[in-house]
Amino acid sequence: xxxxxxxxxxxxxxxxxxxxxxxxxxxxxxDTEREVRLEGPVTxxxxxxxxxxxxxxxxxxxxxxxxxAVQVASPIDLERSGWTRSGLRLGDVVSITAQPARGSQRQxxxxxxxxxxxxxxxxxxxxxxxxxxxxxxxxxxPDGHVRLGPPPGQTGYWGAxxxxxxxxxxxxxxxxxxxxxxxxxxxxxxxxxFQPWAKALYLHRQRSLLKDDPLGRCxxxxxxxxxHMPDGFKFVEQxxxxxxLVLMGGGNRNWRVIHTxxxxxxxxxxxxxxxxxxxxxxxxxxxxxxxxxxxxxxxWLSSGGLPHTESLHLxxxxxxPSLETLRYEVTVDDPRTYTRPWTGGWTVQWVPNEEIQxxxxxxxxxxxxxx
Amino acid sequence: xxxxxxTPNRPAARLALIGLFVCLAFLPVRAQEGHPLTGTWSGDWxxxxxxxxxxxxxxxWDGKALTGTINPGPDAIAVEAIFLDVTxxxxxxxxxxxxxxxxxxxxxxxxxxxxIASSHRTLTGTWRQGATKGTFKLTRD
Numbered sequence: 001x002x003x004x005x006x007x008x009x010x011x012x013x014x015x016x017x018x019x020x021x022x023x024x025x026x027x028x029x030x031d032t033e034r035e036v037r038l039e040g041p042v043t044x045x046x047x048x049x050x051x052x053x054x055x056x057x058x059x060x061x062x063x064x065x066x067x068x069a070v071q072v073a074s075p076i077d078l079e080r081s082g083w084t085r086s087g088l089r090l091g092d093v094v095s096i097t098a099q100p101a102r103g104s105q106r107q108x109x110x111x112x113x114x115x116x117x118x119x120x121x122x123x124x125x126x127x128x129x130x131x132x133x134x135x136x137x138x139x140x141x142p143d144g145h146v147r148l149g150p151p152p153g154q155t156g157y158w159g160a161x162x163x164x165x166x167x168x169x170x171x172x173x174x175x176x177x178x179x180x181x182x183x184x185x186x187x188x189x190x191x192x193x194f195q196p197w198a199k200a201l202y203l204h205r206q207r208s209l210l211k212d213d214p215l216g217r218c219x220x221x222x223x224x225x226x227x228h229m230p231d232g233f234k235f236v237e238q239x240x241x242x243x244x245l246v247l248m249g250g251g252n253r254n255w256r257v258i259h260t261x262x263x264x265x266x267x268x269x270x271x272x273x274x275x276x277x278x279x280x281x282x283x284x285x286x287x288x289x290x291x292x293x294x295x296x297x298x299x300w301l302s303s304g305g306l307p308h309t310e311s312l313h314l315x316x317x318x319x320x321p322s323l324e325t326l327r328y329e330v331t332v333d334d335p336r337t338y339t340r341p342w343t344g345g346w347t348v349q350w351v352p353n354e355e356i357q358x359x360x361x362x363x364x365x366x367x368x369x370x371x
Numbered sequence: 372x373x374x375x376x377x378t379p380n381r382p383a384a385r386l387a388l389i390g391l392f393v394c395l396a397f398l399p400v401r402a403q404e405g406h407p408l409t410g411t412w413s414g415d416w417x418x419x420x421x422x423x424x425x426x427x428x429x430x431x432w433d434g435k436a437l438t439g440t441i442n443p444g445p446d447a448i449a450v451e452a453i454f455l456d457v458t459x460x461x462x463x464x465x466x467x468x469x470x471x472x473x474x475x476x477x478x479x480x481x482x483x484x485x486x487i488a489s490s491h492r493t494l495t496g497t498w499r500q501g502a503t504k505g506t507f508k509l510t511r512d
Contacts, residue, residue, distance in 0.1 A: 195434075197406060200457035204487060212488035214404060297405035309405040309432065336406070336434035 025179035025303070026071075028211040030099045030109040032177070038068055038096045038108065039116065047085050049359035050074050050231065050250065054110070056094060070096055072110040072123050074231065076357050083113075083122045093117065136323035138286075141239070146286050146320050148235035148244065156352045157234040157249065158227075158326055163346035166224050166302035166330070167191045180304025182206055191304070192332070193339045198307050205305030214299050218361035220254045222275035222299035223314060224330045227348060231359045244281060244288075249356030258290050268293040273310060275299055288318040301332070309336040317345075324350040402490035403511075406432040408455060408462070416480075416498040416507035428509055441466060441478070448478065460484040462494060476501035482509075 026032075044055035051071045058068050072078065075085070088094070093116040098108035113123040139151040150156040165180030167173070169190045175183035182188065188203055205212065215221060221229055229250030236245040242261025248254045256276040263280055271278040271294035278294040295312045313333040320326055329345035332338065403410055408430045417423035430439040430453065439450035453464040466478040482496025491510055498507040 197432075197455065197457045200460070201407060201487070208488065214402060217402070219402075297403050297409075300404060307405060309409070309434075311434070336432055 025181075025210040025213050025216070026109055027177060027179040027181050028209045028213065028216070029101055029107075031102045032099055034100055035111075036098055036100045036108055038070065038098060040065075040068075040093065042088060042090055042092050042094055043067060045088060045090070047075055049076075049357060050361075052078055054088070054094070054096075054113070056096070066106055069107045070098055070110045070113075071108070072113060073125070074357075074359070076231070076354070078123060081123060087122060088115070094122070138320050138322055145283060146288075148237060148288070148318065148320065148326070150352075151323070154353065155355055156350055157232045157354065157356045158348045159232040159351040160230075160349050161228050161328075161346045162348070165191075165228070165304040166306060166332075166344045166346075168193070168342045168344050176304065179210055180302065181210065182304070192306060192344075193342055195337055195339060198337045201307050202305050205300075210303075210305055213305070215361075218252060219299055220252060220275040221248070221250070222295060223277070223301045223308070223312070224316070224328075224344075225300065225302050226254070226256065226276065227328055227346075228303055232351060232356050234356055246276075247356065250359055252361050253359065258288075265291050265293060268311070268313070273297075277312075277314065286319055290314075290316040290318070292316070307337055308332075308334050311336045324352075326350070407460070407484060407487045407492060408432060408437060408453075411512045412494060412509035413512055414494075414507060414509035416500075416505050418503055418505035422505075426507065426509060439464060441468075455484075460487060462496075468500075470501065474501075480507060482507065 038056060038058045040056040040058040042054060042056050044053075046053040046055075052073065052075055054070045054072060056068055056070065057065050059065050073081075078084075095114045095116055096108070096110050097112040098110045101107040101109075110123065111125045112121070114121050139147040141147055163173070164176045164178050167176070167190070169187075172190075174187040174190050177183070182191070185203060185206060188194070188199055188206070191202070192198075194202060220226075226246065226248055227233060229248055231249030233246055233248045236247060238245065239260075242259065244258040244260055246256040246258065248256075254276070256279065258279045258281040260281045260283075262282075265280050266278045273294055273296040275296060275298065277292035279290050279292040281288050281290040283289070292314045293312070295308065295310065295314075297308065297310055300306055301308045301312075311334055315331040315333070317329040318326060326348040327345070328348060329343060331341055331343045333341040409432050410430065412428045412430065413426065415423040415425050426441060427443065428439055428441050428450075429443055430437055430450075437453035437455060439453050441448040441450060448466045448468045450464050450466045453462065455462050461481070461483050463481045464479075467475055468478060470476050478498070478500045480496060480498040482494045485493045485495065493511070494507070494509040496507060498505050
């Protein structure tokens with residue numbers, strides 16, 4: 001095999017392996033315990049979902065110029081913080097504080113990006129979106145039912161969740177990072193009432209920094225995890241068709257159907273196993289109660305690595321106490337994984353006057369380069 | 372004379388074949404993220420590298436106990452007991468079967484579950500069937 005053939009083969013291998021490295025939890029890719037300061041001219045900007053990447057030439061201590069790739073936030077988050085697509089140009093010198101990738105890759109997760117010439121702060125990961133300044137009443141349909149989408153004539157979607165992962169410890173939360181990694185592994189028993197095998201598997205995933213997360217292979221965020229995706233979700237209530245669609249912004253723009261036409265729940269042994277299950281919903285006053293069975297075992301129930309089996313049965317409760325807040329509560333009943341049914345949940349913040357953006361797992365520019 | 376289009380371009384064909392294998396190796400796999408033993412496992416056991424017997428084993432978890440079948444089909448062997456120690460992911464299982472002579476023999480195996488996060492996780496260890504001792508390796512399909 002000549003050099004050209006070998007090159008073609010390597011390229012083929014790289015292309016074939018792309019989805020394997022897609023959207024891994026940042027804890028698995030970046031070392032959150034370390035920090036690097038990078039400064040140099042920008043050589044390339046990949047302004048794409050789900051993460052923007054900025055490339056810059058950095059001169060190291062020996063005087064050698066090396067090119068670094070710095071991952072920042074999603075375009076929508078950057079634009080919201082005031083950094084638009086034209087806000088940074090090739091050749092601009094930037095100063096970046098970042099967490100380096102594990103290993104020797106010249107790749108980092110940006111925490112603070114400052115334009116050198118003007119000292120303008122382009123991005124700071126510590127800057128959180130301001131909370132809604134007022135509380136508007138819950139939007140309703142003419143018949144009085146709660147609307148899960150925007151008020152008439154407006155746009156919006158559901159954005160950030162108040163918790164990074166599903167846990168049973170609602171009143172006394174366990175400490176988790178943004179990827180669902182426990183600050184103290186001894187807290188595992190407070191996360192959920194695991195069977196021994198499930199706890200051992202959960203701890204294994206935690207110890208390996210979630211590197212085997214199915215989302216990293218572009219698998220859909222099944223179960224409660226669909227309401228944890230960084231790019232949000234929205235409900236489309238098709239009342240005339242007796243169903244509610246859940247459209248997800250992250251992952252692979254997945255969608256889920258909740259049947260509200262009064263049909264009975266399917267028999268778990270008969271329904272086709274899937275990532276989002278077979279869901280039937282009904283309204284109990286102002287709360288949408290959704291009963292789901294028929295889940296496959298190819299996803300993690302939540303960030304952090306919660307396992308489940310095909311016997312998983314979820315009862316989800318959605319309520320909207322105000323325009324800006326969605327309350328999500330889910331009861332997990334999986335007797336093959338947990339010793340008893342348990343309940344967790346979080347709230348989700350409304351993002352007004354915006355739409356969820358296009359985001360495909362395998363499109364991330366991270367995979368167009370090898371560091 | 373026109374070139375014979377049926378003649379395979381051997382280097383190109385070989386490259387394509389290698390490329391196909393590489394692609395297959397890297398394809399996103401249908402991982403099973405539930406109980407690590409659930410599913411179909413295949414491999415072999417035997418007293419030496421040259422003397423191997425194919426084994427297919429199906430295991431399931433019902434929430435309380437692991438059940439299993441060796442070589443499902445007309446000659447299936449029901450596994451009598453499967454023990455999993457999750458502190459070190461070791462497994463032990465026992466069964467009994469009839470040899471060609473009609474004699475009842477005991478099967479007992481002990482092994483370790485490796486690479487539990489992989490869809491192609493493996494079980495390796497020792498296998499004893501009657502008076503024969505050997506090793507086994509099973510890979511989850």
